[in-house]
Amino acid sequence: MTTMLAAYLPGNSTVDLREIARPEPGIGQVRLKMRASGICGSDIKYIYHQHVGSKQSGAAYLDVVAGHEPSGVVEARGPGCRHFREGDRVLVYHISGCGFCPSCRRGYQISCTDPERRAYGWQRDGGHAEYLIADERDLVALPDFLSFEDGCFVSCGVGTAYEGILRAAVSGSDSVLVVGLGPVGMAALILAGGRGAKKRIGVDTQPERLATAQRLGLLDEAVLAGPDALGAVEAATRGGADVAIDCSGAPQGRLLALQATATWGRCVFLGEQDTVQFRVSEDLMHRQRQIIGSWVTSLHNMEKCCRDLADWGRHPDAIVTHRFPLTAAAEAYAVMAEGKCGKVVITMD
Template identity: 50%
Template sequence: MRAAFLPGGSRVELREVPDPTPGHGQVLLATKASTICGSDLRAIYREHLGEGPEAYQGVVGGHEPAGQVIAVGSGVERIRVGDRVVVYHISGCGQCDECRRGYQISCTGAGRAAYGWQRDGGHADHLLAEERDLLVLPESLTYLDGAVVACGFGTAYEALCRVDVSGRDRVLITGLGPVGAAIGLLAKKMGSPLVVGTDPSPQRRALALALGAVDHAVAGSDEELDALLGDGAEVAVDASGNGRGQLTALRHTRRWGRAALVGEGGQLSVDVSEVLIHRQLTVHGSWVTSTGRMSELLVNLARWDLHPQVLVSDTFPLAEAARAYEVADAATGGKVGITWP
């Protein structure tokens, strides 16, 4: 089968590798969609600097896959051949407290391996997955919907659940890349009457507005946000992964408000007393999501008739994976996907 690897230096290598065979508890997928995440670009594609949970081990790239089951190994009970599935992109040890809670992203066991980072991911014609990592797609959702849920939409939904967003809350989003846009789309479905987004990129501001992810999109100056939000939003979520964006989110959260930080990276320097303590803020660090929460999200997306694939501005076949990464790295459009017929 064909597979794409990320050797660093802003390169993609296509190779022919053997087709995998499912073992006990494993499932073989025909990959149908595999989208590109900002963390793939930041920690693997450009400079290959990943370490810790982001340590890339030279495996097939891609941690946002969805596909159709074509074979199952012994001991597989829940998933069947023909099922359309999305892959929760971290395979945990299954035994630690985090795994038992469904948060394999935070697995503390030695067996933790993320698809596309430490084990083969979705940039290939076939993908070998553990049954426990698979969630069946509702009929109304496409494979591309599922791929976008696998990381980005799941991360957005988890953050909004952490801050308990509702119809009482105006929402501020700093960073209008794919995750930021997902936060806006979901916040509206969860009842928010006003969503304001900030991003230095005029293209991303325009795209977020066109998608209906935000009601207002501004560059992010204090004056602009004060005019739109007055004393601040009840809820703020940073998806920029940038210290300036993170501080903007906190400074423009209303007193007694709630904020979540989901954008990876950045260094944040903040006057804790002035910004956090004296204003009685609740701040959550939110890292991806759980299998339980992702399952809940899939049900809600079908109920809301919300299709995550609206975030995808460009798709390419696997043979053009290098071009797909170039477009994603330019960061001027929406999400980029690799798709199969």
Template identity: 70%
Template sequence: MPKMLAAYLPGNSTVDLREIDRPKPGIGQVLLKMKASGICGSDIHYIYHKHLGDDPRTSYQGVVAGHEPAGQVVELGAGCRHFKPGDRVAVYHISGCGFCRNCRKGFQISCTDPQRAAYGWQRDGGHAEYLVADERDLVHLPDTLSYRDGCFISRGVGTAYEAVLRGNVSGSDAVLVVGLGPVGMAALMLARGRGARLAIGVDTQPDRVETARKLGLLDHGLVAGPDALGAINELTKGGAAVAIDCSGNPRGRVLALQATRTWGRCVYIGETGKVEFDVSDDLLHRQRTVYGSWVTSVHNMDQCCEDLDAWGLHPHDIITDAFPLEKAPEAYALMAGGRSGKVIVEFPD
């Protein structure tokens, strides 16, 4: 049986490269030749630094890593009808049961079935030369979008896109994004695509603010601090119509909420941790709406690809570093440092 190289995450901030058998697609599955596979912040937090393998439903189970895959279909399993060899695709990173209400809505991320499995967490992911994926989890990549775009759309951009939809961003809106990691930068890009009239970004790291500015993603970039709220209120004349917190930081979440104008929308997508705010002053009396948003749906990921195509935007502009699979340990170490943009593993033709 042909062999291939694959990356695993044993914990303790290490990457284990192994030679394994190339997989074969089963019923309703396709074999993808991998082209690009992103590294997500959740991979770093939950797996790279510490191997959490106790709960088979939600934690890493010692599989091939990488839950942001994009590649080309090379072989079909029995029963496949919608894709063909040669198709360029991104992979929705959760394979759900297909029958619970969340799956019926396209939100496999919230599938309630015990057999729910995430690529790169509970089933083999994209940090290998080939990947077996369920056909129903694939999203077509328009010809204008690169495989680099596709792997980023597979989760990070999809997460940002859902936040922009929940916030109902339009050309009337000033938009604030708190936390300018890869997802935050993607949120700014997508808000621009939706026509936001003003884009403001805040981060604790000046170099991230500068990167977002160089990419043309914002009108105003601010370094987090005691003066940030006042500056935002002045720039927006009373607060952002839509604020999106990508920081997952308690102070960042409070800033996003307090910088939302009266009757505005605040969307939380940054993972982990807690937040504490004054319910009356910060929420009720200002008539603000807070949304919690987790990733996106397969339908909206499809729409995201169509919109990026129509807008002429490329999330791959936010990718700062690409490594071959053989250098996956270096890629993870760089991403764990928290000072880069998006980091991916890339597979040459």
């Protein structure tokens, strides 16, 4: 029996490396030789420290191979595969939906309502292994210009940021504020630049993250979170950002994003969990602001994101600060859990 190494998350802030059988593709499936597998903040929040959620909420971890940001090469195909070929470079849309509910019909498998919905790395084996079995319909072609690290990041974090940028219709007429400069926040800055935003402002509680975004050329203005942040954003944007995107998921971050949005501007909430309180009349209605909730993206838009990045000549792997081999997956998760890094990727070159 041919075996492979794979990483599991017991839910006690450790990683369990196991030697398991190399899987074989079934009907409509492919086997990928993994090349890069990202660690997402949701992996830390819901799985690494403790197993949180339920199958119905989509957050239940069912003791499968971890990793929902996979990118690799098609190595073998099962019966019925018609589009992708051996040797194709791909990433994986990390939710496998039913294909028939209204959300799946729109390409938003993330919002599939079927009880059998399965997420890679959560309810079916994910990318923290030498090989991955994926449904062919979940694959997205990776342009030659993009690296495998680019690809794994697009499969969740960059795709999520891209959807927010699209929902807000960012253009060259817009100043864009991003609150929370973790990997998704920095991806939003890259994408806003690709769409031609005339000014990019970033807010974070950590000076190190602001410095990283500046070093990468992603910011025109860096603002440290605190009581003076709103005034600083208003001064930098002549009264407010045309588009504000909250990637912090924190009550204070969401409120700042809303209050720092210009009159008639658009405010997008990307960061998950927690709450926000605001004055409906003063903070929303009287300023004619629009609040947009956005969750991950669609298969179509993920493909479009890859094409746009290639056309713009932009690499989201610039945000990667730490790379680890699969054998050091425990160290990779420990670094990501500290929350002081950029993107962390497990590589299988």
